[in-house]
Amino acid sequence: MAVVPSTKVVAPLKDELDIVIPTIRNLDFLEMWRPFFEQYHLIIVQDGDPTKTIRVPDGFDYELYNRNDINRILGPKASCISFKDSACRCFGFMVSKKKYIFTIDDDCFVAKDPSGKEINALAQHIQNLLTPSTPFFFNTLYDPYREGADFVRGYPFSMREGAPTAISHGLWLNIPDYDAPTQLVKPRERNTRYVDAVLTIPKGTLFPMCGMNLGFDRELIGPAMYFGLMGDGQPIGRYDDMWAGWCAKVICDHLSLGVKTGLPYIWHSKASNPFVNLKKEYKGIYWQEEIIPFFQSVTLPKECTTVQKCYIELSKLVKEKLGHVDPYFQKLGDAMVTWIDAWDELNPPAVPATEPVAKKDAPPPKAK
Amino acid sequence: MRTPPSLVSLAIDSALAQLSNISDLSFLPDHILIDLFLSQWSILKFEYLSGENSAGEAPCGIFKLPVEGFLKRTLRAGKLTEKILKLFIATGKEEVLSHIEALNIQLVLTPVLPTSKKNLSMSQIIDDNDVDIVIGALHSDLTPFLDEWRPVFSRFHLIIVKDPDLKDELKIPGGFNLHVYTKSDIDKAVGSASSASLFSGYSCRYFGYLISQKKYVVSIDDDCVPARDNNGGLIDAVAQHISNLTTPATPFFFNTLYDPFCKGADFVRGYPFSLRNGVTCALSCGLWLNLADYDAPTQALKPGQRNSRYVDAVLTVPARTMLPVSGINIGFNREVVGPALLPALRLAKEGKFRWETVEDIWSGMCVKVVCDHLGVGVKSGLPYVWRKERGDAIESLKKEWEGVKLMEDVVPFFQSVRLSQAAVTPEDCVIEMAAAVKERLGPVHPVFARAAEAMVEWVKLWKVVRTRLSP
Numbered sequence: 001m002a003v004v005p006s007t008k009v010v011a012p013l014k015d016e017l018d019i020v021i022p023t024i025r026n027l028d029f030l031e032m033w034r035p036f037f038e039q040y041h042l043i044i045v046q047d048g049d050p051t052k053t054i055r056v057p058d059g060f061d062y063e064l065y066n067r068n069d070i071n072r073i074l075g076p077k078a079s080c081i082s083f084k085d086s087a088c089r090c091f092g093f094m095v096s097k098k099k100y101i102f103t104i105d106d107d108c109f110v111a112k113d114p115s116g117k118e119i120n121a122l123a124q125h126i127q128n129l130l131t132p133s134t135p136f137f138f139n140t141l142y143d144p145y146r147e148g149a150d151f152v153r154g155y156p157f158s159m160r161e162g163a164p165t166a167i168s169h170g171l172w173l174n175i176p177d178y179d180a181p182t183q184l185v186k187p188r189e190r191n192t193r194y195v196d197a198v199l200t201i202p203k204g205t206l207f208p209m210c211g212m213n214l215g216f217d218r219e220l221i222g223p224a225m226y227f228g229l230m231g232d233g234q235p236i237g238r239y240d241d242m243w244a245g246w247c248a249k250v251i252c253d254h255l256s257l258g259v260k261t262g263l264p265y266i267w268h269s270k271a272s273n274p275f276v277n278l279k280k281e282y283k284g285i286y287w288q289e290e291i292i293p294f295f296q297s298v299t300l301p302k303e304c305t306t307v308q309k310c311y312i313e314l315s316k317l318v319k320e321k322l323g324h325v326d327p328y329f330q331k332l333g334d335a336m337v338t339w340i341d342a343w344d345e346l347n348p349p350a351v352p353a354t355e356p357v358a359k360k361d362a363p364p365p366k367a368k
Numbered sequence: 369m370r371t372p373p374s375l376v377s378l379a380i381d382s383a384l385a386q387l388s389n390i391s392d393l394s395f396l397p398d399h400i401l402i403d404l405f406l407s408q409w410s411i412l413k414f415e416y417l418s419g420e421n422s423a424g425e426a427p428c429g430i431f432k433l434p435v436e437g438f439l440k441r442t443l444r445a446g447k448l449t450e451k452i453l454k455l456f457i458a459t460g461k462e463e464v465l466s467h468i469e470a471l472n473i474q475l476v477l478t479p480v481l482p483t484s485k486k487n488l489s490m491s492q493i494i495d496d497n498d499v500d501i502v503i504g505a506l507h508s509d510l511t512p513f514l515d516e517w518r519p520v521f522s523r524f525h526l527i528i529v530k531d532p533d534l535k536d537e538l539k540i541p542g543g544f545n546l547h548v549y550t551k552s553d554i555d556k557a558v559g560s561a562s563s564a565s566l567f568s569g570y571s572c573r574y575f576g577y578l579i580s581q582k583k584y585v586v587s588i589d590d591d592c593v594p595a596r597d598n599n600g601g602l603i604d605a606v607a608q609h610i611s612n613l614t615t616p617a618t619p620f621f622f623n624t625l626y627d628p629f630c631k632g633a634d635f636v637r638g639y640p641f642s643l644r645n646g647v648t649c650a651l652s653c654g655l656w657l658n659l660a661d662y663d664a665p666t667q668a669l670k671p672g673q674r675n676s677r678y679v680d681a682v683l684t685v686p687a688r689t690m691l692p693v694s695g696i697n698i699g700f701n702r703e704v705v706g707p708a709l710l711p712a713l714r715l716a717k718e719g720k721f722r723w724e725t726v727e728d729i730w731s732g733m734c735v736k737v738v739c740d741h742l743g744v745g746v747k748s749g750l751p752y753v754w755r756k757e758r759g760d761a762i763e764s765l766k767k768e769w770e771g772v773k774l775m776e777d778v779v780p781f782f783q784s785v786r787l788s789q790a791a792v793t794p795e796d797c798v799i800e801m802a803a804a805v806k807e808r809l810g811p812v813h814p815v816f817a818r819a820a821e822a823m824v825e826w827v828k829l830w831k832v833v834r835t836r837l838s839p
Contacts, residue, residue, distance in 0.1 A: 153661050176634070178635075195626060204686070208623075208637060
């Protein structure tokens with residue numbers, strides 16, 4: 001039997017959700033999102049030159065962190081946060097105090113559904129996160145918790161409660177998320193197919209997680225959403241979200257949490273330069289041939305009952321099993337541990353949120 | 369000094385631009401026709417999937433011209449669309465057809481099949497003779513059903529199997545190429561004991577699978593009619609199933625843009641290149657608009673619920689992921705997995721409504737285990753059919769609860785069954801599965817012990833009948 005979320009208010013979860021946006025240019029795109037985002041708190045992670053001022057459109061409630069802030073807050077642990085790569089967004093996940101995160105790229109705009117109506121991507125992510133997933137058995141009518149759908153004949157009733165949804169992975173119209181080789185061969189391909197479905201990625205199946213339109217339950221999976229060491233000073237780029245997705249999916253499978261993909265769509269407006277992308281991705285294209293079998297064969301011990309424990313265990317396995325591929329993976333394994341240390345420091349367990357441990361100076365002005 | 373263009377080449381250039389407005393090319397002299405054809409060869413419209421070769425070639429989604437095939441003109445503005453290709457084929461000119469063959473032009477997309485009955489050896493543009501449409505007749509008057517499906521079915525051979533329990537004579541309209549099998553045919557082929565236990569009710573269609581000689585089989589319940597897509601166009605469910613079966617499946621890694629082989633889509637960033645060739649798709653599971661395939665409790669609870677959501681996607685069901693395969697609308701590659709579609713799980717009070725059966729769910733999970741073991745794929749999604757109103761869920765619920773409860777044991781079993789390396793054919797796989805069913809599920813409920821026996825009997829039957837049928 002389908003479960004319909006009880007909240008259908010205009011700004012659901014507005015005090016429980018942070019919108020994390022990494023940016024290096026400007027935030028003009030927020031104007032288009034205003035009706036959908038205005039009531040939510042934003043966490044801006046400013047990449048690149050910290051002396052540059054990023055203008056946030058008026059009326060948004062936000063906190064902004066540049067590289068100096070990251071260094072100040074994390075101290076030596078700041079080494080795990082990438083520089084000159086949108087991977088830096090995961091710093092926003094760490095400092096947030098909310099239960100849910102929605103993250104979006106600054107070249108993503110509001111899309112329209114086939115009827116011409118503007119899509120409230122945030123509301124759809126919330127719906128996805130508030131309704132269960134079905135990772136244990138595939139439902140051929142996709143998400144049974146959506147209105148108008150249900151579990152099909154043959155679906156065991158004992159599995160119909162589903163699992164809590166940890167991640168909601170949205171898609172993109174217009175510029176699709178292709179790798180550099182595909183972009184080079186099909187520079188003009190645009191995604192025009194609106195697939196009206198949300199579905200759970202089955203347990204035991206890995207997927208390529210794109211960070212440009214993503215929601216997740218920070219309390220359920222937050223510590224696994226580390227976007228790795230990318231960009232400046234690193235041999236690889238554009239695999240940050242992939243890495244987080246593979247780690248997070250393995251952990252979700254282990255902890256019986258669900259991952260959904262499909263709606264909502266956003267409109268992806270900028271095609272990045274495929275030659276620049278190729279340079280960044282080059283190693284990743286070869287490395288992923290080893291990385292995927294690694295993740296497909298990982299088993300986490302029963303004793304790993306929390307996300308942090310799973311993640312630390314994963315970091316050990318990364319060093320052990322992927323170390324031979326490139327020394328980068330030793331560094332990455334260490335960074336994964338640093339990340340968890342930093343996460344635990346900023347998010348001490350079971351302490352009411354009255355005692356901030358992070359030594360944050362007064363946050364930048366929060367215009368309203 | 370540059371040679372000025374000839375009148376002929378100017379005319380051809382002009383014709384290229386206008387080709388989509390021309391309806392008949394057969395008046396053209398052969399040499400002009402060839403020139404025109406080769407000029408149309410465009411790498412933008414057709415995917416070149418070469419049988420052997422792709423050594424060092426870029427991943428699927430890329431086009432390559434076979435150097436030896438590419439003759440006079442290079443890429444031009446015109447695109448070799450399906451319509452124009454048909455125009456060339458319709459001329460019937462030998463040289464054109466042999467050029468098409470030599471260039472190995474392969475339509476990967478849903479083909480609008482050439483109306484010509486010529487046996488063109490274009491792989492991927494399916495030969496009508498490769499397909500059987502198997503219909504289990506649970507209703508005696510098939511006229512409305514077949515009339516609605518006529519535009520789609522009429523080019524194919526149909527196998528109609530009458531439910532042995534159905535008393536009335538079948539009423540079948542003319543204009544189809546079909547064979548009808550009734551109880552007496554089934555009895556003659558397999559003996560009346562088997563026929564009673566294996567082929568009654570919805571399971572009658574398995575007899576059609578047993579005796580089919582074709583590579584692809586498409587099967588649709590006789591209470592379904594063609595659906596319409598979001599643009600109001602009639603959906604050719606057979607063409608879509610065949611397209612699903614003749615394009616690769618991708619069971620080893622999930623593609624977030626669904627089927628990467630369909631037009632306008634591809635593999636996304638992060639998809640390992642070594643997995644981009646995909647594997648053969650052995651089973652295609654379609655969906656239903658209007659009356660979705662819910663079980664009786666669900667439909668009884670939501671009597672007014674109808675499925676109106678058209679989801680424009682086909683996706684591969686990942687390896688080791690089980691799913692409830694509905695028999696209402698399926699297609700499969702009989703040569704690859706034929707014996708694994710089997711009538712085995714028969715409920716004590718099985719009836720003549722889908723709510724009162726689970727035979728297809730069982731069969732589907734057998735097929736999925738076999739596919740996972742043999743490394744072939746299963747797709748789900750398009751095509752949709754329109755399933756008509758029929759029956760009363762509450763009445764069915766009063767009669768039959770058992771199937772719903774049995775799923776609690778069935779699903780965990782199939783999720784955990786593992787086959788040995790020695791099982792290399794679908795028949796081997798079924799025998800091993802039957803042994804596992806007998807051992808692990810047999811003690812739970814007698815219906816499973818009978819299912820195990822039916823599976824073994826089915827494989828024997830399959831071997832006997834196939835031997836008899838081979839030339």
